[in-house]
Amino acid sequence: MGPHGRPDINPYNRDIDMTVPLTFLNRSLGEIPMRLTADDRFLLESEAFVRLMKPVLNDAAQIELSTKLQPLPQFGPDDLAQTGVELTYDPSTLAVVVVEVEPERRAVQNLFAPPQDDENDITLQLAKFSSYINFSATETYIWEESKAQRPTINIDGAVRVGNFVFEGDMQLGERFGISGDEYKLTRNYARFVYDEPEKYRRWFAGDLDPEIRGQQSFVSMGGAGVLRQKRRFNTFRSAVLQSDRQLILQRESTVRFLRNGALYRELRLQPGRYDFSSLPLIAGSNDVDIQVTDTSGAVQNLSYQQYLDPIDLDPGDYEYGAFLGPTSSRFGRAPDYKGPVAFSGFFRKAFLNRPAIGVGLQASKNVQTLTGQTQFILPNGGRLLMDGAASNSKRAGQGFAGGISYEHLIDRSGLSDSLTLRADYVSPRFATLGNLDGINTTSVSLSAQYSRQFDLRFLTSTTATYLKGRNGLNDSYRIGTTGYYRLNREWTFRAGVDYAKYPSAASRGGGFSVSIGISFQPDYRRRAEARYESRDDLQELSYNQSGLNQLNSVGFGGLLARQDGNARAQGYAAYSANRFDASISHASFGPSISDFGAVNATSVRFGTTLAFADGMFGVGRRINDSFMLLKGHENLGKRSVVAGQSLAQNNYIGKSGALGAAVNNFLGSYTTQSVQYDVEDPPTGYDIGPGVFRVRPAYKSGFAARIGTDAFASATGTLELAAGKPVSLIGGRVTLLDLKEGENPQPIPFFTNSIGRFAIANLLPGRRYLVETYGPNGTINHGFEFAVPSDTAGLVDLGFVRPTAPK
Numbered sequence: 001m002g003p004h005g006r007p008d009i010n011p012y013n014r015d016i017d018m019t020v021p022l023t024f025l026n027r028s029l030g031e032i033p034m035r036l037t038a039d040d041r042f043l044l045e046s047e048a049f050v051r052l053m054k055p056v057l058n059d060a061a062q063i064e065l066s067t068k069l070q071p072l073p074q075f076g077p078d079d080l081a082q083t084g085v086e087l088t089y090d091p092s093t094l095a096v097v098v099v100e101v102e103p104e105r106r107a108v109q110n111l112f113a114p115p116q117d118d119e120n121d122i123t124l125q126l127a128k129f130s131s132y133i134n135f136s137a138t139e140t141y142i143w144e145e146s147k148a149q150r151p152t153i154n155i156d157g158a159v160r161v162g163n164f165v166f167e168g169d170m171q172l173g174e175r176f177g178i179s180g181d182e183y184k185l186t187r188n189y190a191r192f193v194y195d196e197p198e199k200y201r202r203w204f205a206g207d208l209d210p211e212i213r214g215q216q217s218f219v220s221m222g223g224a225g226v227l228r229q230k231r232r233f234n235t236f237r238s239a240v241l242q243s244d245r246q247l248i249l250q251r252e253s254t255v256r257f258l259r260n261g262a263l264y265r266e267l268r269l270q271p272g273r274y275d276f277s278s279l280p281l282i283a284g285s286n287d288v289d290i291q292v293t294d295t296s297g298a299v300q301n302l303s304y305q306q307y308l309d310p311i312d313l314d315p316g317d318y319e320y321g322a323f324l325g326p327t328s329s330r331f332g333r334a335p336d337y338k339g340p341v342a343f344s345g346f347f348r349k350a351f352l353n354r355p356a357i358g359v360g361l362q363a364s365k366n367v368q369t370l371t372g373q374t375q376f377i378l379p380n381g382g383r384l385l386m387d388g389a390a391s392n393s394k395r396a397g398q399g400f401a402g403g404i405s406y407e408h409l410i411d412r413s414g415l416s417d418s419l420t421l422r423a424d425y426v427s428p429r430f431a432t433l434g435n436l437d438g439i440n441t442t443s444v445s446l447s448a449q450y451s452r453q454f455d456l457r458f459l460t461s462t463t464a465t466y467l468k469g470r471n472g473l474n475d476s477y478r479i480g481t482t483g484y485y486r487l488n489r490e491w492t493f494r495a496g497v498d499y500a501k502y503p504s505a506a507s508r509g510g511g512f513s514v515s516i517g518i519s520f521q522p523d524y525r526r527r528a529e530a531r532y533e534s535r536d537d538l539q540e541l542s543y544n545q546s547g548l549n550q551l552n553s554v555g556f557g558g559l560l561a562r563q564d565g566n567a568r569a570q571g572y573a574a575y576s577a578n579r580f581d582a583s584i585s586h587a588s589f590g591p592s593i594s595d596f597g598a599v600n601a602t603s604v605r606f607g608t609t610l611a612f613a614d615g616m617f618g619v620g621r622r623i624n625d626s627f628m629l630l631k632g633h634e635n636l637g638k639r640s641v642v643a644g645q646s647l648a649q650n651n652y653i654g655k656s657g658a659l660g661a662a663v664n665n666f667l668g669s670y671t672t673q674s675v676q677y678d679v680e681d682p683p684t685g686y687d688i689g690p691g692v693f694r695v696r697p698a699y700k701s702g703f704a705a706r707i708g709t710d711a712f713a714s715a716t717g718t719l720e721l722a723a724g725k726p727v728s729l730i731g732g733r734v735t736l737l738d739l740k741e742g743e744n745p746q747p748i749p750f751f752t753n754s755i756g757r758f759a760i761a762n763l764l765p766g767r768r769y770l771v772e773t774y775g776p777n778g779t780i781n782h783g784f785e786f787a788v789p790s791d792t793a794g795l796v797d798l799g800f801v802r803p804t805a806p807k
Contacts, residue, residue: 006040009091014038015774017731017749022052024098029055034089034096035074038776042089043074044096053085056098061105121672124628124693127613130702132623133157136607143600150174150183157623158700165193165700186334195699197670201228202699207335210323213346214371215389215401216360217434221344222337223325230317256291313350320347327364327433340364342433348373358387367393367431382408391431396438399430415453422447428470444468457486467503474503482515492519500535511535538563547574549621549666550644550651567596578655579619580608611663613702620654620663626697630654630677631661633708640680641707661704672696679707685714685795687761713763713788717798718756726756732773732783734760750783766790773803782806 002008010016016036022029029052033045046069054062065083069075077087084102089095139151152173159166168190175182191206204225211227212218313319327339341364348358358373371389378384388402403424410417424445431438446466453459464479480498487493494517502510517531528543540561547555558571572585583605590596609620616629632641643664644652654662664675675693682688688707695703719727733747750771752758763769771783784804788796 002040004039009040009042009089010036010038012038012729013776014730015776016729017751017774018094021095022049022098023095024056024101029053029098032096035774036089041076042096043076044087046070046072046075049075053098056101056107057085057105058107061101121694122696123690124675124695124703124705126698127160127702127704129161130611130613130627130704131157131159132609132611132627132702134607134609134622136605136622138603138605140601140603143602144598156188160698160701163194163698165195167191167193167700188334193699197698199228200230201226204323208323208325210344211321211346212344213321213348213358213360214373214387215403215432216344216346216362216369216371217432219342219344219362219433220328220330220335221323221325221342222328222335223323223341225321225323225325227321229319230314254293256293313348313356315350315352318347318349321345340366344433346371362433364433366395367391367433367436369432380408381410382406389430391429391438393429393431393436393438395436396429396431399427399438401426401430412453415455417450417452420447420449441470441473442467443470459484469503475501476503477501490520490522492521494518494531536563547576548651550576550653551578551655552576562593565592566590567593569596576621578652578657579621579659580606581621582606609663609665611665611702613704616661616704616706618654618656618661618663619659621665623663623665625669625699626667626701626703628664628667628675628693628695628703628705629661630664630675630705630707631656632679633706633710633712635710635712636679636682636686636708639682641677642680643675643677667695667697667703669697669699669701675703675705677705677707683794685716686712686793687714709762711762711764713765713792713794713796715760715763715786715788715796715798717758718800719752719758719783720756720800720802722802723800727752727773728754728756730773732771732780735770735772736764737768737770737785763788763796765792 002010015038018034018036019031020034022032030048032048032052035043037043050062050066050069053065057065061084065080065085068083069079072079080087084100084105085098086100088097088099090097134154134156136154137151138154139148141148150173152171154169154171156169157167169188170185170190171188172185173183175184175186187207189207189209191204191208194203195201196203204227206222208221208223208225210218210221210225322343322345324343325341326337327342328335328337329339330336342362343364344362346358346360348356350356355374355376358371360369360371360373362369362371369389369391371387373385373387375386376384383406385405385407386403388400390398390400392398401424403422405420405422408419410419422445426440426443428440428443429438430440444466445468447464449461449463451459451461460481460483462479462481464477466475466477468475478498478500480496480500482494482496485493494515496515497513498515499512500510513533513535515531515533515535517529519527519529521527525548526543526545528541530541532539538561540559542557542559544557545555547553553576554573556571556573558569560569561567567590568588570585570587572583574583575581584602586600586602588597589599591598607622609623611618611620611623611627611629613627613629616631618629618631620627628643630641630643632639641656641662642652643654643662652662653664653666656662662677667673667675673695675695677688677691677693679686679688687709689709693703693705697703719730721727730752732750734750735747736743736745739745748760748762750758750760750773760769760771765788768785768787770785773781773783775781782803782805784801786796786798786801
């Protein structure tokens with residue numbers, strides 16, 4: 001106990017100001033200003049305490065606490081009487097501990113809730129006006145023809161004003177028209193977007209990207225739409241993955257199919273619809289990732305599993321979508337919207353103690369389709385899913401489709417097996433918005449998949465599929481087993497066997513086949529694979545090293561393949577500079593090994609971005625969603641500001657210079673992120689701030705950050721009473737003396753260490769300041785005055801200073 005009848009939490013005979021953590025039940029609620037008084041009391045800032053206690057107290061208790069502390073700028077533990085909250089101070093951890101909160105005053109806590117973003121953590125707000133525009137140009141040269149194709153130029157971007165976003169995409173390139181090839185500018189999409197993130201809702205107007213569920217089909221549509229999803233909002237997808245195993249491309253793209261992390265095939269595809277339901281792609285596979293890289297350089301990743309669209313919502317959550325407007329059947333060029341007006345919508349709900357449901361409707365004057373989904377969670381760790389649809393079409397009449405699947409997960413003490421069964425039926429006249437004539441070449445499809453994990457290294461997957469043909473198309477089936485064995489953390493061996501029968505006798509590759517492959521992946525950037533497949537007589541060797549979103553980053557890769565005597569080789573390299581990115585690729589083809597290199601094509605791509613936010617401009621690399629511009633204050637002169645994640649290794653994302661601010665082009669929507677920054681060779685003592693911003697971007701938003709300030713100077717010195725007698729561990733405040741009109745700065749905290757040393761930041765050059773120190777019982781003593789030279793470069797050394805009498 002101290003001399004004042006309280007625990008001796010302050011051994012010094014003066015008040016001390018500090019910032020300490022506020023904790024409750026072994027978790028930190030945040031930082032709070034505190035004053036340790038000379039008589040062993042501790043006082044907290046009322047406003048900060050009420051804000052930090054919000055996650056702990058229910059609504060009624062919050063109101064009661066706020067009312068109690070409203071008249072008190074600072075309070076002590078005794079002021080919390082009748083609030084149900086008790087506090088103590090722990091000198092060993094320098095923390096204020098919430099000892100008790102009465103149960104009836106506590107907020108309800110979700111024990112298994114995912115981490116929540118802390119709004120108090122945000123240090124930089126969105127720009128009120130921001131925009132960016134991406135430019136990308138690609139040109140291909142055919143060596144045998146000594147001819148360069150006309151370049152393809154892609155332009156896309158977005159403008160955000162407040163909560164409204166306008167986004168668009170257009171392309172200048174060759175198009176095949178009725179009169180032959182045309183070189184023209186076409187619009188891919190243009191629309192307005194308005195988000196209500198607190199309600200998980202997004203509104204659209206213009207060219208739409210309708211979301212679909214269950215047995216619904218995708219159709220290009222213009223008009224208005226709304227989408228409610230609790231999960232992160234999806235950006236525009238130029239590639240759409242449908243539940244009937246179709247991939248829809250809006251523009252020319254390179255498509256890579258990866259099966260369980262292994263590259264299965266890489267294709268260059270024109271705009272259109274592509275069906276892969278009967279390909280070996282889905283056999284022997286648990287997970288399939290489809291990587292789509294279009295001509296603008298944008299990359300999208302689509303995940304495909306055995307069943308694309310079960311009702312995977314959090315218990316109690318729901319989602320819906322509704323889209324209305326004229327339809328278009330064009331792909332890869334400006335939509336014409338000459339089709340009938342159509343509606344596409346769905347609603348799905350997951351209940352707490354009942355089966356989840358989903359309903360959907362797609363309708364136009366030509367066809368109407370009603371869909372439904374549900375699922376049952378079974379007591380043995382299984383799940384039963386059912387979906388169905390009925391349609392009415394002017395051309396095809398009435399039809400229906402339905403499916404049922406069963407999933408079962410077996411947990412074996414850290415290892416797991418899974419079984420999936422699926423059956424689907426489509427009637428001859430089932431029609432959708434994307435299939436008005438009801439052309440269905442398959443009536444019944446059956447599939448089964450069983451995966452077994454023998455140990456942490458060895459996994460097998462066995463699949464069987466059967467498709468019953470219609471309209472003269474024969475049945476087809478396929479059964480196979482693939483095993484994966486991890487030799488070590490870097491090497492994985494794969495081998496499989498299967499037997500297949502395809503619908504047409506002319507179809508190649510039926511019968512028995514084997515596959516074998518080995519992959520090497522030392523890290524997430526580099527991957528090499530060698531594989532052989534007897535069905536296609538394919539031997540292939542590939543290597544890929546992805547680049548990073550950093551200055552001077554290089555990515556490269558290549559592929560060598562032989563198939564049925566044909567040979568091909570492809571290689572690429574990509575480079576990321578400060579203001580642009582560029583890539584080059586070369587492909588050689590030959591009808592046989594002896595004629596390898598008969599056709600050679602080289603493509604070069606260059607891309608850059610112009611970005612603007614609240615009066616700040618910068619040139620950088622492609623922006624897909626949100627961005628930040630960072631520029632130095634005028635008093636930093638020509639010194640560059642850099643933005644990046646690993647400043648110690650000089651791995652910067654962007655750097656300011658003659659072409660404007662540094663551009664951080666890699667921010668995603670609706671998640672809190674950190675943006676690090678630094679200044680190259682700043683003046684000694686110059687205060688550049690904390691070196692990191694915490695931001696929560698909105699959809700296609702921008703941030704503008706000015707690094708540095710007018711109050712950039714810092715002062716250091718030693719406070720002493722007499723020669724050799726430093727004033728240790730004393731607190732106080734620093735105030736500006738020569739105030740100008742309109743100025744109302746807050747006092748700067750002041751304190752000394754154990755040998756009397758102090759440092760004061762955020763000082764204005766050419767101004768005078770007063771230092772005051774805290775004495776016992778809240779008294780304030782005059783310390784000393786000092787001036788900051790107007791020509792200071794950043795650091796002012798005050799040397800040894802002593803308290804002086806007030807002037």
